[in-house]
Amino acid sequence: MSDTTPAVEAGRLDTEALEQVLAAPAARFRHDYLEVRGLRVEFDGFVAVDGVDLTVTQGDLRFLIGPNGAGKTTVVDALTGLVAAAGSAQFGGVDLLGRPSHRIARSGVGRTFQTASVFDELTVLQNLDIAAGARRGPLTLLRRRRSVPPEVEAALETVGLAHVRDLPAGVLAHGQKQWLEIGMLLVQDARLLLLDEPVAGMSQAEREETGLLLQRIGEQRTVVVVEHDMEFLRAFASSVTVLHQGKVLAEGTVAQVQADPRVVEVYLGTGAHGRGSRTAATSTEVE
Template structure:
């Protein structure tokens, strides 16, 4: 599928209120098809809460649509069926099962407990493609619990791919990764964006500068700035939030 036929994410006046406190306060965001959008901001800015709202984990008002389908008000599994996939800061894989078995379960191949214990002669095309994409084809029979930290994150992304997710919402995917793992993950995001829309919540500014196509900066529940990496770093409002004064060097934004 080309990016022309991929779907984009459209958020309008999104609000999430907890006990009178607006964790997300009237946010508008457009993520076009094929984008690799990074959402950044200080702790408490509302980044993860925004993704929670889009994926049905918290109640929200306003609008969040993907491919023209409204997401707010739907149950989590209904949102998943619309092609929305999400990872969390800690990878949620079945550590006692192999890479292939994890992907089997995510794909819903219908293999029962007894057949799961046997190695089979063939692998469904979608599962095989996912293993290749995440670089784990040669580790298909390794237990997920024995994988390196970065590999577990890639496996979780693979579990979204076999579900044919078209919007990937990734929460700090490179946290705790080595330099080489971060580089591989960034290249993977670019590959995935050829057929999907990718949104990344991230604190690693070096990773952002290398692989973000566009950036949304949030602060105190609102959208503070948006644009290319260079545009966001040069924005005095962003410099003020991160460093406390607008005259700070743009290159230092996000390092504090």
């Protein structure tokens, strides 16, 4: 496994297969929205998140941005039960705070991590099969997998990994691991997708494809993306929330946020100046 297997040839995202994945009736998602009120997270006296309000509706593709230490990832951690938080957070009428992570996941909340965390020793297919199986009974679990579940098959096509299904996930290229993570969220049937830097380490072409994929998923489901890449944000965000020192600084469309003088001051300063020339804004990280 430690062998330096040459990077697996890049697959392409399959939008037709995605339509199959998203074939569920729209009514299922109609009442989905994320409502966060007064979210507060404290670590030993340090307030990481301080009274954040956030409303994301179904069909939105919300980007969560902010300088390092603004509390973006902490918000995601709080919503998924990884850290204890005060305030209230509801998704689809279900309270998220104060419940164990696996129960939150079962009520339709899925997340990814900054570092792609797939199961390196298991194959791509096994990764997706595990993601699909949280509702399996003990008897199914104790048997072998006889065939590939249809939703897993569709997800394999969607994220362009069908040709490497039997390879261990550890040998995938970084971008492919990120796609595998998105695929796992799809088969997990997450209705709220919380993505932590999903395009980190991807090539320009891969970012483009990932952005389109997220846009299409966002039409149906509720998607929140934590991202540093400003160009990616401009190209694909339908709305943006700017966090600064644990508080919401601004919220609105990309244009509104960019025009906000406070945002320009704390965060977008250099990016706003470089608005005319896109190449200048490619710098992924604004310190």
